[in-house]
Amino acid sequence: MTRYLRGVIIVWVALRYGLDELVLNSFQRPWLSSMARVLSFGRNLKAPRGQRLRMALEHLGPIFVKFGQVLSTRRDLLPADVADELARLQDRVPPFDSSVAIATIERAFRRPVDTIFASFEREPVASASIAQVHFATLIDKGGILRDVAVKVLRPGMLPVIEKDLSLMRMMAGWLERLSADGRRLKPREVVAEFDKYLHDELDLVREAASAAQLRRNMDGLNLVLIPEMHWDYCHPDVIVMERMNGVPISQFERLRQAGVDIRQLARDGVTIFFTQVFRDGFFHADMHPGNIQVSIEPATFGRYISLDFGIVGTLTEHDKEYLAQNFTAFFRRDYKRVAQLHIESGWVPPDTRVDELEAAVRSVCEPYFDRPLKEISLGMLLMRLFQTSRRFQVEIQPQLVLLQKTLLNIEGLGRQLDPDLDLWNTAKPFLEKWMLEQVGPQKLMDELRDQAPRYAKLLPELPRLLYQFLQQKPADDRRELLELLAEQKRTNRLLQSLIYGGIGFALGLIVMQIVVRVRFF
Incomplete structure (x- = not known):
């Protein structure tokens, strides 16, 4: 019942903000245009179409906001006015009250916010569908002041997301039952993937761990900076990280003027x-x-x-x-x-x-x-x-x-x-x-190095395991096993030949790699 109610709400929001008009008026059919005018009766649709679309997505919640964020990057597919409005969804979703953010921080760390931070900016610097960010100055264990960014989870996210995901699962099931193309597109599995990633996003400790992994991976590339996490102040609802100072990539003129x-x-x-x-x-x-x-x-x-x-x-x-x-x-x-x-x-x-x-x-x-x-x-x-x-x-x-x-x-x-x-x-x-x-040969060496601890642990155990196996088997089985061991000796001799051949092949790969490098690089 909840899913159907959510579906009704989505339709109501679409009608309220005139999204039906955007769709119907895009078709050059007189009867469709007339239908759009009838559906628009009694509604105030004076706001620009892009603004109405953005407001509708904000009203519908985080899943729809994320859809708008993806659309906003596709200026080749959207009119300029719509793309400009959807770009506001990237970091300018209406914020929640800063007193709620402070209460969340104090509940997470069981301390007054004034004892954690030397200063805390009540006005958020960015607000998105899942969380919002405040700048602050952290007092670390050594008493050193550090400029940080505090990310606080938006309250009440889980029930909203669960409702939308439930509706998406229902629609995915319909699609699979009604269409062969639907079965090929695997909508239920796609929704399951989406479900997993959205629930992961609601755990800020998981986000902090992902940031730490990316930071290690990108170290040495010298192309990207990733903030360091302050692990003493990371909680599923709040994370504190290094404050990064940069120019938003969408501000192209400012970047050009800076010489980038x-x-x-x-x-x-x-x-x-x-x-x-x-x-x-x-x-x-x-x-x-x-x-x-x-x-x-x-x-x-x-x-x-x-x-x-x-x-x-x-x-x-x-x-x-x-x-x-x-x-x-x-x-x-x-x-x-x-x-x-x-x-x-x-x-x-x-x-x-x-x-x-x-x-x-x-x-x-x-x-x-x-x-x-x-x-x-x-x-x-x-x-x-x-x-x-x-x-x-x-x-x-x-x-x-x-x-x-x-x-x-x-x-x-x-x-x-x-x-x-x-x-x-x-x-x-x-x-x-x-x-x-x-x-190349380097990949082969890396694989052998990675597997070496496993085989180093397994090899000393083989005689004992073989003895136990022989003791448990009847005489006929032991005779059969001895024959298998003899066959294994012959196989080992063959493997030795293959190893020598493999060394020759590896040397050939090295020569090939040198030739290819000269060709391409």
């Missing part, structure tokens, strides 16, 4: 993304402009500053390898390999003809190569990709939903920073270098 190379910034963003995804398999998955700043401090000039780590994505080694091979084949225009990878991974039915899928992928991708972002119609590309996936029954991979969302954010940000950016040529060298590292 905007084009280099766009290229660095692509490098950071591919490093987090393919090298680490652990990436910031909420990279809208409200969470990104640029440092103009002399020591870190021009570096990104990442904020808000409530949503992070992870990839398995299998996912990383599969995606990297796909990207590399795509950048080399090896469409046959792209088709083969889709079949090998089980993303398409095993009886799919390679040549037909190859031709379909070529027809979709070829028109977009060697073009800057400003000349790429993402809407047309997505439409053609959807048509192709439908024809070949490509299954949606729920574990990659966050990656797809982040790709949209990155591409949208790159379009704003440098419309002339060639995304393909920027990413290609990184991926080719990464692939060399995955198949």
Whole structure:
């Protein structure tokens, strides 16, 4: 019953803010325009359409706000006035009362706020759908004053999110039952992934841990700064972190005036993304402009500053390898390999003809190569990709939903920073270098080193385990086992031969790697 009530509320909010008018008036049909006028009767729709859409999303809650945040980065798909309004959702959601924030802090740490901070700014510096941030000065254990940012969870989030997720699960079930395409898109699994990430975002300690992991991963790259967490002051409802000073990445003119190379910034963003995804398999998955700043401090000039780590994505080694091979084949225009990878991974039915899928992928991708972002119609590309996936029954991979969302954010940000950016040529060298590292002798040595502790512990146990096994088996079984051991000796001799051959193969790989490096780098 609660789900149906929530559905009624969503429809009511849409009608109240005239979202039906935005949809119906976009179609050139007289009867639809008349319907829009009838539905608009008795409502005040004088506010601009973008403002009404933003207010409706804010009214509906955090899930809808996050949807608006993703849309706000896609200025190529939205009218300018709508995109400008939705950009306000990135860090300017209406804040909750600062007295509530202070009460939450005191409840979390069981101390008056004045004994924790030398100063605390009651006016929040940023307010989002899940939490808001206040600047403060922390008194640490040594009595040293440190400038910090205090993130406080917005109260009453869990019940609102549960209602929306319940409604989404119900709609996903309808979609699967009513449509073959719905089953292929796996909506219930996608909602389950979304559910997991949203609940993770409500635990600020988890966010602090994700930030610490990203900080370690990015150390040494010298392209991005991530705030340090003050672990003595981290709680599921409140976290205290290093205060970062930067210019919001959306303030392009201010960055230019400060001397920041905007084009280099766009290229660095692509490098950071591919490093987090393919090298680490652990990436910031909420990279809208409200969470990104640029440092103009002399020591870190021009570096990104990442904020808000409530949503992070992870990839398995299998996912990383599969995606990297796909990207590399795509950048080399090896469409046959792209088709083969889709079949090998089980993303398409095993009886799919390679040549037909190859031709379909070529027809979709070829028109977009060697073009800057400003000349790429993402809407047309997505439409053609959807048509192709439908024809070949490509299954949606729920574990990659966050990656797809982040790709949209990155591409949208790159379009704003440098419309002339060639995304393909920027990413290609990184991926080719990464692939060399995955198949080279260094990867083999790393794998042997990682597995060495496991085998070092197992080998001394083998004689005892073998003796116990022999004692438990009858004579016939022991005779059979002895025969197996004799066969194992013959196999060991064969393995020795293979090892010597493998050493030769590794040397060949080293030579190949040197040749490829000379070619590409």
